[in-house]
């Protein structure tokens with residue numbers, strides 16, 4: 529059904545809205561904590577490589593939008609001790625992250641908000657790790673344009689995603705991730721040129737792509 533219709537089946541299967549997968553996951557605290565644990569574990573392996581794919585030390589105020597438990601933000605704080613790092617996520621996630629994952633004295637702050645419906649705080653660099661792959665192109669463009677407006681001049685946006693080859697015939701793992709995004713969310717994995725086009729359409733320029741050789745890659749663009 530997912531492949532025939534090209535969209536997730538949340539509504540038919542669970543009677544839950546299909547256009548915001550997080551509302552469905554977060555309707556149970558148990559499911560939310562399981563999801564957060566899964567997100568947290570990825571960055572033990574790949575976190576250092578993705579945050580050092582580019583030298584980000586010139587960015588003073590960094591906001592990890594949809595930063596969940598703060599696992600990637602912790603890697604950022606270790607790599608860039610002179611920068612201030614804030615995790616921005618939905619209120620229920622921030623509350624659970626502070627309760628279960630907060631690390632005393634590492635300098636990572638948390639802020640609650642909704643990046644689609646509310647204001648995005650001003651910063652020099654916005655990190656979007658595994659965010660763009662969740663959503664349709666239309667929603668991604670709306671979010672990236674909003675980030676562009678909030679971003680300080682000379683600032684930028686860092687996308688962390690698993691990149692497809694340009695011909696989309698691999699890597700196999702990324703194709704599997706992409707199928708998972710179709711089943712679980714509204715999005716898919718994309719190629720470097722697809723991300724570059726979205727960033728350019730949102731106003732960003734100087735797009736640089738770094739394949740890390742690990743599961744996740746990095747794309748940096750400047751306002």
Ligand SMILES: C[S@@+](CC[C@H](N)C(=O)[O-])C[C@H]1O[C@@H](n2cnc3c(N)ncnc32)[C@H](O)[C@@H]1O
Pocket residue numbers: 550567568570593594595596597600616617618621641642643644645656657658659662
């Ligand atoms: C796929 S997870 C990625 C988490 C984290 N960036 C990582 O890579 O481990 C998506 C994150 O976006 C957050 N999120 C979803 N919708 C959001 C919204 N409207 N505003 C703020 N955060 C949101 C979720 O709570 C979740 O933490």
